[in-house]
Amino acid sequence: MAATLSKATMQQLATAARRGDQKALGDVLAALAFGGGYASYAGNPSSNVTPARVGEFCLDTTNLVWYRATGLLNTNWVAMGARSKADFEIFDDFLDAAIDDTNNWIVFAGSDGDATAAATVTAPEGKVDMGSGDGGSTNDGSVLSLILLAKGSLVSLGMTVFECRVSFDQITGVTACFGLSDKLATDDEHLLHTITAGTVADGGLTVANTVEFVYSEEATAGTLWHAASENAGTIGNSGAEETLTDGPTIDTYDVLRLEVDSDGTARFYINGVLRLTRTSAVATTALLIPYIAIDGEAATPVVTDLSIDYIYFSGARPSSNA
Numbered sequence: 169m170a171a172t173l174s175k176a177t178m179q180q181l182a183t184a185a186r187r188g189d190q191k192a193l194g195d196v197l198a199a200l201a202f203g204g205g206y207a208s209y210a211g212n213p214s215s216n217v218t219p220a221r222v223g224e225f226c227l228d229t230t231n232l233v234w235y236r237a238t239g240l241l242n243t244n245w246v247a248m249g250a251r252s253k254a255d256f257e258i259f260d261d262f263l264d265a266a267i268d269d270t271n272n273w274i275v276f277a278g279s280d281g282d283a284t285a286a287a288t289v290t291a292p293e294g295k296v297d298m299g300s301g302d303g304g305s306t307n308d309g310s311v312l313s314l315i316l317l318a319k320g321s322l323v324s325l326g327m328t329v330f331e332c333r334v335s336f337d338q339i340t341g342v343t344a345c346f347g348l349s350d351k352l353a354t355d356d357e358h359l360l361h362t363i364t365a366g367t368v369a370d371g372g373l374t375v376a377n378t379v380e381f382v383y384s385e386e387a388t389a390g391t392l393w394h395a396a397s398e399n400a401g402t403i404g405n406s407g408a409e410e411t412l413t414d415g416p417t418i419d420t421y422d423v424l425r426l427e428v429d430s431d432g433t434a435r436f437y438i439n440g441v442l443r444l445t446r447t448s449a450v451a452t453t454a455l456l457i458p459y460i461a462i463d464g465e466a467a468t469p470v471v472t473d474l475s476i477d478y479i480y481f482s483g484a485r486p487s488s489n490a
Contacts, residue, residue: 238440257482263294278307282471302469309357309463320455321483331425333477341470347380348456361396363387377454391415397449412443
């Protein structure tokens with residue numbers, strides 16, 4: 169028999185075992201020894217399936233994506249990395265002596281003396297630090313993106329995933345964004361979006377499609393993470409800021425994760441908890457790559473260092489190399 173059984177089969181065997189069926193009891197014990205049963209659902213289980221226990225697995229039988237429960241709420245499902253060999257993935261733990269800005273990443277920093285381009289820092293977890301300045305000009309930002317748009321994920325092909333683990337050394341007078349975009353980083357050090365007094369606006373790149381987490385002290389809720397997106401030039405949520413319950417804490421890592429379905433629906437997770445689902449966040453024709461930026465706020469910029477522990481990115485492989 170299979171070592172891992174469906175949830176329904178496990179329940180049937182457990183019932184038989186309670187009635188004295190020794191073979192059923194043995195099958196249940198064998199399955200538990202190899203990780204127990206799993207749930208299944210025809211689609212993303214987030215908001216649709218309530219976990220029976222922390223650590224439970226669930227198979228999305230439509231997209232062949234495995235999820236695992238980080239809690240007992242139906243919003244506590246997190247996809248488990250690349251789904252199959254039909255998907256590509258990039259994981260950079262920044263353990264090398266220097267960030268790979270030849271093959272993987274583009275990094276730029278402004279001319280302000282405190283703006284620093286992403287660079288490897290010695291740390292047990294492996295990380296890069298990048299920093300913003302306090303010049304209050306267009307030259308105090310720092311940006312990072314994947315090196316080529318051609319290495320991006322085409323939304324329509326299947327799920328696109330972005331995840332990073334990040335921490336600020338201080339959280340006043342700064343704005344930053346973390347996510348996916350159809351633009352490369354440039355030496356103008358632009359943010360994808362800015363948020364000021366409740367309004368989301370283009371950060372200077374003139375992006376067509378993007379989905380990202382934004383932190384901005386100039387937002388109305390200036391201590392919290394925000395969701396932002398743009399679909400074919402139209403900013404999501406009618407251009408209004410949308411908070412995500414949590415906010416960053418100084419010198420404490422947050423795990424920020426985006427999952428984008430083939431129809432452009434995006435889910436925003438913070439530390440494994442689903443905080444928002446936004447439909448039509450990006451166009452299905454969008455080709456997306458990771459993009460991270462930090463900049464001093466316009467009013468009273470403060471020198472800030474951002475630590476990035478890792479970046480994970482995956483998407484579906486195209487069926488043709490044409």
